[in-house]
Amino acid sequence: MLAGMTGIQIGIFASVFGVGLGAASLIGYVRWQHWKQQLQTWQDFATTRGWRFMATPGFMYSAGTLELKGSHAGRPFTVETEHRGQGKTFHIVTIVRHKLGDGFPREVTIRPEKAGDTFLKLFGVKDEELGDASLDDALNLTNVTPRARAILLSAGMRRPLLNLAHVFETFSIENGVLSAEVIAVPRTTIEMYGLLTPVRELADAVRGALGQTRSGAESTGQEGANS
DSSP states (O other): OGGGSOHHHHHHHHHHHHHHHHHHHHHHHHHHHHHHHHHHHHHHHHHHHTOEEEEEOOSTTSOOEEEEEEEETTEEEEEEEEEEOSGGGOEEEEEEEEEOOTTSOTTOEEEEOOHHHHHHHTTTOOOBOOSOHHHHHHEEEEOOOHHHHHHHTSTTTHHHHHHHHHHOSEEEEETTEEEEEESOOOOSHHHHHHHHHHHHHHHHHHHHHHHHHHHHHHHHHHHHHHO
């Protein structure tokens, strides 16, 4: 290729090649710095909580994958990254999974309300509702039994459910397990807290709702015994 080129053409080619190489090196350096920052944040987060941390490096300067495994309120809690798509559609998501425990109604399925769901409502096609306007606008619900409705509308559950829908565009609660994801990877402790706080708040609210349910049942039983 170079044999048929003039000195000027070779100089232009060398300049363009050098600029391209420099840009690629700069991008690689920035990616490497981001990767190191993510590693440190996730490692520190795991160490302070006694969680397990695993990292799989990417090829050269490409991003690898990260995973945390631990527990909150005695139930499994995992955070991991995953690569999606290829080329221009390539992106990395962070996925949070947490078992909400026996206090959450396993029969109900919850997902965020999408634009398509809102559009269908204009034509009378609705998902099941709780009777709370804010929650019904934010959540798409299936199999809302009387028990599920009572728990989801109990004191302390409303705000965590709304916060969950606000932070995560994509999430689901099925069979008592919450799975939520964002197209981002936390690089600081503040970002990590921002991602995990809604999940932990919902888990704590479930525990509170379970305690209220048990207290109510005990009170009812006591009143029945005294009557």
